[in-house]
Amino acid sequence: MTRLQAVFWDVDGTLADTELNGHRHAFNQAFSDCGLSWNWNEELYSELLSIPGGRQRMQFYAERLGDTLDAAFLDRLRQSKQQNYLKVVSSGAITLRPGVSRLLQEINKADVQQWIVTSSGEASVLALLESFPSELTDIFQGMVTADDVERHKPHPDPYQLALERSESDRATVVVFEDSTPGLLSARAAGLRCVLTPSPWDKELENSQQHASAVIDQLGEDDQKARIFSGPPCAGGLITLEYLELLLSAPSR
Template sequence: MTRLQAVFWDVDGTLADTELNGHRPAFNRAFQDCGLSWHWDEQTYCELLSIPGGKQRVLSYAKRQEMVVDPALLERIRQSKQQHYLNFVSSGAVSLRPGVKRLLMELARADVQQWIVTSSGESSVKSLLQSFQADLQGIFRGMVTSDAVNRHKPFPDPYTLALHRSGADPEAVVVCEDSMPGLQSALAAGLRCLLTPSPWDRELEHCRHQAHAVVDHLGEADQPTVILAGPPCAQRRITLEYLQLLLSVPLR
């Protein structure tokens, strides 16, 4: 059987609950700083999350408002939002999803490569990583962020680049994702995908069957995983053994 060589992790909604408690309020503070009357409530933000990347969301929302955002204003929003996001992360407002730390540590002990592959900017990702506990520092071999590719998820480019940089065999990689664009990106790159769906991504209801496994979360001893699709999980937690099992599931 092929040995698991690498796990590619999405960030927002997969590693941590960053969207509603981190990025959304940070955007709203940035809009105030830049003299904009915009306010993204949870419903509006959940709708915008179908668009990968903060810059693209701002431009899409501006178009709805029949407003043109010039590059200088866009950069001011980006810088302000990043600072507010860092403040929210540092305050502990953003937490890892259940089972994430446990699985990160298990994979590290087994010397499985772990990479971040995200549509977020590098500075946002680094801010989140710096908030992790000391035993998680340096756990990722590298990252592919929105700054590294021209085409973001759902295009395969982020995962194709991660494969190139990691040197991993596509047959020996599992992707952890939470959204429709992420699932599409992983599948387009020819990779197996474990999906932990975010509740805001309603499109997933119609096509999450395309994932190689779907779970509510990765699971803890007191929070067992519910398998929504894919192979059964005897331990009721997603483990290295389960990810290894996914390598035997045919590629979609």
């Protein structure tokens, strides 16, 4: 069986449920702070999540309304949004998804590298990491964020950079993602991907066959994982052994 060398984690919707009750509230507060009348309700925000990256999302929405936001104003919006997101995170409103803490610790004990690869900015990621419980302190060896690449997901650039920085062989890496852009990015970089689908991604059904496994969540003793596609997992838990099994399976 091929030995796992690294795990690359997406953040929003994968590590934690950050979108609707975290980033969305921060965006709306930023709009108010900067004098915009925009308000992204859950339905609209779910639609806009097909655009990876907050700056790109705001620019897309402005263009859809026929507005033009200059770079300086976009920077101001992004900074305000980040500050408001930090407040949301520090309030304890963001929690890890089921099984994430368990698997992070299991992988860490096996001395397997773990990296964050996300379309969010570094400040938002660091704020979330600081809210993690003490047993997860320094669990990641590094990160690739929106600040590190010009082309974001679904382009392969974020995962290509993570491969370079971690000095990992792509044949020994597994990615965790929740969205179509993330899955396409991982696959374009030649990486196996475990998908935990986000309910707001309407396009995902058409592309999830490219994932090595599709599951609802990673599993706890009292909350077993459901496998929609891919190999069955023992005891309803996604484990290090399961990830290494995926490495040995034919790439999809």
